[in-house]
Amino acid sequence: MKCYSTTEKNALIVISLLKAHGIRYVIASPGTTNNALIGSIQKDPFFTIFSAVDERSAAYMACGLAAETNEPVVISCTGATASRNYAPGMTEAYYRKLPVLAITSTQQIGRIGHHIAQVIDRSVISNDVANFSVTLPVVKDEEDFWDCEVKVNQAILELTRNGGGPVHINLPTTYSKPFTEKEGIQCRVINRIGFNDAFPEISENSKVAVFIGSHKNWKKEETKALEEFCEAYNAVVFCDHTSGYRGKNRLFFSLAAAQELLNREEYLPDLTIHIGEITGDYPTLGMSGKEVWRVNEDGEVRDTFRKLRYVFAMPEFLFFAKMAKQAKGNPSKQYFEHCQNLLKSIQSKVPEVPFSNVWLASKMAAKIPAGSAVHFGILNSLRTWNFYDLPESVTSCSNVGGFGIDGGVSSLLGASLANPEKLYYAVIGDLAFFYDLNAIGNRHTGNNLRILMVNNGKGTEFRLYNHHAAHFGKDGDEFVAAAGHYGNKSHTLIKNYAENLGFEYLTASNKQEFEVVYQRFLEPKVTDKPMLFEVFTDSEEESEALKIMHRIEVSAEGKAKQVMKSVIGQKGVDVVKKIIKR
Structure with missing residues (x-):
């Protein structure tokens, strides 16, 4: 018996993941658009397939079969109005879960x-027809493949989540021919695990890392559980200014992760435990392991690293406590120390950089008054200050949720209202500051507010040497970097505005001027006025400073990769990687 298969990858992904999740029952209705799916499985011994001409009947048959077997059942139909006839049976399934x-x-x-x-248009379905509905892409490249793979996993997992219920997948076809005798593809399976389910084990001698995105304030039991997990597995905890963790094995690793000329392979973990939400620590995002486990109460599939294997739907402290108890010993004894030594080595070699946001961070980060809070603007301020740690009692955050520049000052203002005796600092660029300028005119603004505004007259992010807009050079200023707005680096505009609003105004345009005034900005007590410290920098020096920080540590392999990239380009590098994988 020959088993023929379509060449349409979205259908092959569906088939692969139906098998991986153990879904064997299918009720098929006749049609052409579903030929890629049904033609590929009709002789596959894994599946048990039944035929039903009437889609309304097919959906009700699925209800009866699912209820009797306590297993998921697939129903497949073609285009036109066929799917409309599923509505009554899917409604039944919805209310019976x-x-x-x-x-x-x-x-x-x-x-x-x-x-x-x-x-017909299936983009909107009735609320009580399915718990989850998704349209798959036609797979043309790796991005489409990942998108499709994740969406199918999500859909299948929703069949049994929170008591279960019906799910809808819209599967496009390109009517590709011919069908072949090739075997189907193997896809990455994502499973959701509850606290009472059996937990997978961490392999002996595995290098384990915990990656923390932006995170709510840590409770004592949460910190304690993570510390115990770190002790059991010698895990590294990768953090940045939005992570909030101050416990054992914490590494503020952005500076090390950002080294362009360093071969980082030996520092990569085998397993990454992903907690928290969105991060702005782009360099450390590249330090993910071969496999990722996501831990969050929401139980959602968040495939940030594109290596997700398990989603643990539970509070973090329960996960870490349970994993620590089931540890069998023999973790990678040197992994944390290995990463820590690399970071210390790089920190000891940091050279002098031009007058820039990076330089400001080097001078001020360690001197922020104890007990203060710091809010960082998106994105250059957060990135550059992530190279330097803050005092242990200082808290920090950034608007990395929506990741826009529009509300940084307002968020700072709102936070400062909670505790008038606590100092609240902002580090923010000029475009982001002017975007939210009205906030400092609010009559509730307190004397505990201090703003460091880095004014380079444009969105310097788009003029950095490693940004793809750097291709335009100075031509990027006109529209991409939006140069010349808001007084074009006027030395009186913000001074007059801030002083008229009752702020104490400080300014500096070079290192010497900065040294004269910055200690006032770091006064450890709330003064009789809020402060605004406007520092004027140049976008070219900002770019040069960042390049210096990215190229402190050099390895032969890292240098070779950089040279290869410069010669054959990123597309050439991607082609070479594909050849090596074969």
Whole structure:
């Protein structure tokens, strides 16, 4: 018996993951658009397939089969109005929480609305027809493959989440021919695990890292549980200014992770435990392990590193406590120390940099008054200050949720209202500051507010040497970097505005001027006025400072990679990687 298979990768991904998740029952209705799926599985011994011409009947058959077997059941139909007939049976499944997976095949989505025969719009479905609905891409490249793989995993996991229920997958087809005798593809399986489920084990001698994105304030039991986990597995905890963790094995690793000419392979973990939310620590994002476990109460699939294997739907402290108890010993004894030594070595070699946000961080980060809070602007301020740690009693955060420049000063103001006796600092660029300028005119502004505004007359982010807009050079100033607005680095505009609002105004345009005034900005007590410290820098010096910080540590392998990239370009590097993988 020959088993033929489609070449359409989105259908192959569906088939692979149905098998991986153990979903074997299928009720198929006749049609053309679902031929890629049904034609590929009709002779596959894994699946048990039944035929039903009437889609309404097929959906109700699935309800009965799912209820009787306590297993998920797939229903498959073609385009036109076929899927409309699933609605009554899917509604039944919804209110009975039955795991029915409706895979509605369709022509390509771009054809919707163009009077093409048998094409209908399924982008919106009734609230009580499915718990989750997703449209898969036609897979043309690696990005599409990842997108499709994650979406199918998400859909399948929703069949049994929170008591279960029906799910909808919209599966486009390109009518590709011929069918082949090749075997299907293997996809990455993502599983969701509850606290009472069996936990996977961490392999002996594994290098384990915990990556913390932006995080709420840590409770004592949460810190204690993570510390015990670190002791059991000698885990590294990668943090930045939004992570908030101050316990054992904490490494503020952005400076080390950002080294462009260093081969970082030996410092990569085998397993990354991902907690917290969105991060702005882009360099350390590249320090993920071969496999990622996500731990969060929301139980959502967040494939940040594109290596997600498990989602642990539970509070972090329960996960860490349970994993610590089941540890069998023999973790990688040197991993934390190895990473720590690298970071210390790089920190000891930091050279002098030009007058810039990086230089400001080097002078001020360690001197922020004890017990203060610091808010960092998106993105250059957060990035550059991530190279330097803050005093242990200083808290810090950034608006990395929506990741926009529009509310940094207002967020600082709101936080400062909670405790008038506590100092609240902001480090923010000129575009972000002017965007939110009205905030400092609020009548509730307290004397505990202090703003460091780095004014380089543009969005210097877009003029940095490693930004893709750097291709335009100075031509990028006009529209990409939005230079010349807001007084074009006027030395009186903000001074007059701030002083008229009752702020104490400080300014510096070079290192010498900065040295004269900055200690006042770091006065450890709340003064009789809020402060605004405007520092004028140059975008070219900002770029040069960042390049220096990125190229402190050099290895032969790292240098070779950089040279290869400069010669053959990133596309060439990607081609070489693909060849090596083969």
